[in-house]
Amino acid sequence: MAGSALRRLMAEYKQLTLNPPEGIIAGPINEENFFEWEALITGPEGTCFEGGVFPAKLIFPPDYPLSPPKMQFTCEMFHPNIYSDGRVCISILHAPGDDPMGYESSAERWSPVQSVEKILLSVVSMLAEPNDESGANVDAAKMWRENREEFNRIAERIVRRTLGIPT
Amino acid sequence: MRAVGVSLISVALTTIVIANAYYQKKQFYPSVVYITKSNPSMAVIYIQAFILVLLAGKLTRKIFFGQLRTAEFEHLMERAWYAITETCLAFTVFRDDFNPKFVALFTLLLFLKSFHWLAEDRVDYMERSPVISWLFHVRVLSLLLVLGSLDYLFVQHAYLSTMTKGASVQLVFGFEYAILLTMVVNIAIKYILHAIDLNSDTPWENKAVFLLYTELIMGLIKVILYVAFVVIMVRIYTLPLFAFRPMYYTIRNFKKAFNDVILSRRAIHNMNTLYPDATPEELQAADNVCIICREEMTTASKKLPCNHIFHTACLRSWFQRQQTCPTCRLNILRTTPTNNAQQQRQEQRPRAQPVPNPFVGPNPFVNFNPFQQLLNQNVPNPNVQAPAQDANQQGGTPNVTPTQNTQAGSSTSQQQANVPPFGMPPFMPFPFFPFVSQPPVPPQNLRSLSPEELRRMEGNERENVEARIQCLKNIQVMLDAAVLMMQQYSASVAISATMPVPQTASSTPESTSTVNTETVASNSSPKDNVTTSTSTVNNILNSSSSSSENATNSNSPSDNKIPSNLSAEEELRRRRLQRFQQPAEQQQ
Numbered sequence: 153m154a155g156s157a158l159r160r161l162m163a164e165y166k167q168l169t170l171n172p173p174e175g176i177i178a179g180p181i182n183e184e185n186f187f188e189w190e191a192l193i194t195g196p197e198g199t200c201f202e203g204g205v206f207p208a209k210l211i212f213p214p215d216y217p218l219s220p221p222k223m224q225f226t227c228e229m230f231h232p233n234i235y236s237d238g239r240v241c242i243s244i245l246h247a248p249g250d251d252p253m254g255y256e257s258s259a260e261r262w263s264p265v266q267s268v269e270k271i272l273l274s275v276v277s278m279l280a281e282p283n284d285e286s287g288a289n290v291d292a293a294k295m296w297r298e299n300r301e302e303f304n305r306i307a308e309r310i311v312r313r314t315l316g317i318p319t
Numbered sequence: 320m321r322a323v324g325v326s327l328i329s330v331a332l333t334t335i336v337i338a339n340a341y342y343q344k345k346q347f348y349p350s351v352v353y354i355t356k357s358n359p360s361m362a363v364i365y366i367q368a369f370i371l372v373l374l375a376g377k378l379t380r381k382i383f384f385g386q387l388r389t390a391e392f393e394h395l396m397e398r399a400w401y402a403i404t405e406t407c408l409a410f411t412v413f414r415d416d417f418n419p420k421f422v423a424l425f426t427l428l429l430f431l432k433s434f435h436w437l438a439e440d441r442v443d444y445m446e447r448s449p450v451i452s453w454l455f456h457v458r459v460l461s462l463l464l465v466l467g468s469l470d471y472l473f474v475q476h477a478y479l480s481t482m483t484k485g486a487s488v489q490l491v492f493g494f495e496y497a498i499l500l501t502m503v504v505n506i507a508i509k510y511i512l513h514a515i516d517l518n519s520d521t522p523w524e525n526k527a528v529f530l531l532y533t534e535l536i537m538g539l540i541k542v543i544l545y546v547a548f549v550v551i552m553v554r555i556y557t558l559p560l561f562a563f564r565p566m567y568y569t570i571r572n573f574k575k576a577f578n579d580v581i582l583s584r585r586a587i588h589n590m591n592t593l594y595p596d597a598t599p600e601e602l603q604a605a606d607n608v609c610i611i612c613r614e615e616m617t618t619a620s621k622k623l624p625c626n627h628i629f630h631t632a633c634l635r636s637w638f639q640r641q642q643t644c645p646t647c648r649l650n651i652l653r654t655t656p657t658n659n660a661q662q663q664r665q666e667q668r669p670r671a672q673p674v675p676n677p678f679v680g681p682n683p684f685v686n687f688n689p690f691q692q693l694l695n696q697n698v699p700n701p702n703v704q705a706p707a708q709d710a711n712q713q714g715g716t717p718n719v720t721p722t723q724n725t726q727a728g729s730s731t732s733q734q735q736a737n738v739p740p741f742g743m744p745p746f747m748p749f750p751f752f753p754f755v756s757q758p759p760v761p762p763q764n765l766r767s768l769s770p771e772e773l774r775r776m777e778g779n780e781r782e783n784v785e786a787r788i789q790c791l792k793n794i795q796v797m798l799d800a801a802v803l804m805m806q807q808y809s810a811s812v813a814i815s816a817t818m819p820v821p822q823t824a825s826s827t828p829e830s831t832s833t834v835n836t837e838t839v840a841s842n843s844s845p846k847d848n849v850t851t852s853t854s855t856v857n858n859i860l861n862s863s864s865s866s867s868e869n870a871t872n873s874n875s876p877s878d879n880k881i882p883s884n885l886s887a888e889e890e891l892r893r894r895r896l897q898r899f900q901q902p903a904e905q906q907q
Contacts, residue, residue: 155446156522156612156633162449163613185388187447214447217611218640248641264611264637264645 157216161186164268176272178210187212191223191272195311196280200304204311208240208275210268220245220262223271227314230306232282232293241288244274326370333367336360365419369426376430383462384437385454391440398436401564402429408561412552413488421488428495431469435502438462442506445513456514463507470500486555494548498541498565505537522612524619524632528583535580538573545569579639586638589651590621590631597622609633611645625649795892 165186168178175194180186189210195201207226213219223245225238233241248261287293295303312318340350340360354360380387387395406425410417442459445451477493512530516523545566552559597620609616611633619631627646629637642651775786 155516158447158449159522159614160612167613184449185447186449214443215636218637248643263643263648264633 155214157212157214158186160217161212168269173269173273175276176269178268178272181209187214187216189221189268191268193272193276193279196276199280200307201279201311204314206279206314208238210271217264217266220247220266221268221271223275228310230289230292230303230310231279232284232287232289232296233278234292235288239288240275240278241286242274242278242283244271322373326374329363329367329370332363336363372426372430376433379434380437383434383458384441385458387437388444391437391444394440395433395436399429399433402432405561405564409491409559412556412559412561413491416488424488424492428492431466432495432499434462434466435499435506438466438506439502442510442513445510445517451517459510463503463510467500467503467507470496470503474500490551490555491559494544497544501537501540501544505533508533508537522614522632524630527632527636528587531576531580531583534576535573538569538576541569542573582639583635586635586642589638589642590634593651594621594623596620597628601628611637623649623651 161180165179168176175196176191178189178191181188181190189212191208191210193206193208195204195206206229209224209226210221211224212221223240225234225240227238229238235241243260244262244266246261248263282293282296284293284297292303295306336354336359337350340353341347344350344353354364384391406429409425413421438459445455473496474493477489477496480487480489481493509530512526512533516526545562549559549562549566552562597616601622602616602620607615609620609628609630611629614630616628616630620628621631621634622628623634623644625644625647627644629645637645638651643649644651772786776783776790
């Protein structure tokens with residue numbers, strides 16, 4: 153019997169393949185290594201990220217699901233809760249105890265009950281509704297709050313870039 | 320590509336050097352002497368040797384590991400840099416016998432170390448790899464065998480050389496290889512555990528526990544080795560700076576393993592004692608899937624107090640990190656102890672009830688000024704007492720009025736001096752007598768408060784606040800009455816003990832009746848006395864019935880707060896009143 157982390161990841165992969173949530177594709181990059189996943193997230197409708205397809209990488213720890221995975225967008229992103237190197241900063245990805253921004257209640261932190269699907273759905277809703285209080289990208293947070301038009305313009309440029317359409 | 324280029328250049332250089340030597344000396348032996356005498360040639364030869372070692376390393380790696388994963392490679396590089404710097408530090412300690420052989424030995428050590436690291440990473444990865452081929456097992460087993468025997472040989476060699484030739488650099492090697500040997504043992508144990516788990520059809524739940532203990536024991540052995548090494552090095556050479564970083568990490572890992580074992584034991588203990596096994600019916604009702612591992616629960620599942628069900632093994636590993644329910648985040652450890660505490664409290668309460676605290680805790684006699692009493696009334700006069708008590712019973716307040724003004728600091732002593740209840744003997748021995756009969760117990764619930772009174776105390780308006788303050792004042796009156804009662808009681812006990820009966824006989828007829836009965840009563844039993852004073856307090860209670868419930872409420876928390884000293888009590892009261900007055904003032 154393989155390790156529990158591997159079995160759980162396999163189960164989640166199976167679940168995601170059988171019942172994929174709308175606008176989300178995810179799976180291991182290489183089926184020999186289930187601890188590195190690739191995900192494609194479609195920008196939620198009715199937001200400035202609408203229409204975009206954003207690739208991201210998920211790295212799972214050996215003790216998954218006791219510890220949360222790390223998620224990093226592999227395309228250019230401009231969003232208050234995404235660091236400039238693409239790392240995603242949302243509370244569901246933080247184990248209780250570490251709180252990089254000091255804003256999160258432990259109720260919304262990682263627990264083994266969470267799953268890849270829930271993480272990706274949270275990221276979709278994060279794209280739709282940025283939390284400008286815990287800014288991983290301060291510039292984006294400031295722009296989101298003060299100059300929404302400029303923010304939308306940058307978001308649209310990113311969306312076009314992910315689709316390969318020249319801007 | 321670059322590596323290939325570098326090795327080609329190196330080979331070319333070596334060929335040139337050898338060709339040059341051979342061209343000049345024409346014979347084998349003179350050419351070798353020529354090369355060893357010429358520094359540039361030796362440099363080229365050393366570089367070539369280094370590159371050959373690297374190539375050999377790559378070849379061995381290919382044989383034993385195949386393609387390295389990115390994570391493995393990064394890990395290797397990171398550790399290699401640390402090891403190289405530490406080796407350079409070690410050179411400084413043994414700079415006296417710095418020679419090519421010495422460098423070669425250190426290079427070999429590094430070389431073997433890197434294979435230990437790789438083997439460790441590989442075996443750790445076993446658990447996470449979906450496919451384990453037979454090739455993997457062959458590779459790992461042979462590698463462990465080779466590494467283990469090499470380590471053993473080197474340790475033995477170092478030991479023998481130290482024994483025969485005395486302490487030398489072999490000490491460091493012996494120690495380093497001993498550490499590596501423990502590492503090999505650790506990896507082998509892990510490998511065996513993983514292999515057993517892989518070959519079983521059901522998840523092996525206790526594997527994590529075995530791994531924890533392996534980690535703990537190996538950590539302990541390593542810590543002991545490092546400490547011994549540092550002690551020996553300090554005694555023979557100097558402080559081994561190069562061993563400090565690995566020693567620190569080893570100690571840290573050991574500490575972590577130790578904590579893990581403790582946490583794990585605690586989690587197992589909690590699960591075995593606190594949480595019941597889930598019954599098959601409960602499992603079926605709850606979807607039958609453990610939400611931690613997403614697998615069916617057929618055996619060994621536990622139900623938490625919040626009714627969530629998980630695999631025992633999954634819960635154990637989670638509780639090792641956090642003591643919360645994974646689903647609802649109920650703090651498991653916190654809920655159970657409080658339950659216990661509450662139970663204990665409930666058990667204690669009935670025991671404590673026969674002696675209600677408010678009347679027992681403070682000793683009201685501490686503050687008495689016996690000299691003042693001595694001045695005022697040398698002989699306790701029963702004449703004075705009777706009216707005082709009458710007044711007490713009728714008006715219910717003459718004794719307590721002074722306390723109602725907030726500046727009551729001195730009022731108690733004055734009161735005692737002016738209206739001594741039952742004639743206080745000048746020097747009281749101040750014994751403490753527990754109540755023989757029950758003191759007045761104020762009503763226990765709010766029902767005795769009329770709706771009107773309740774309404775009066777709600778809200779933030781001035782009159783509401785005043786009503787509340789009034790209520791608190793009533794409580795104060797009750798407390799004072801209780802204190803007085805206590806004083807009367809102990810005074811009467813004192814009288815009964817000290818006062819001769821004839822003195823009462825000489826008093827005026829009207830009062831004799833009461834006093835006679837009093838003294839006789841107190842002579843016979845102090846109970847009656849208390850009942851009279853109880854009635855006094857009951858009068859007050861009736862007059863201030865609105866405060867009854869609040870009295871109990873405010874009494875209970877202040878049970879232990881009431882200072883043993885009356886003036887401090889007054890001070891406390893004054894402060895409380897001020898606190899109540901402040902919001903009232905702010906309201907306006």
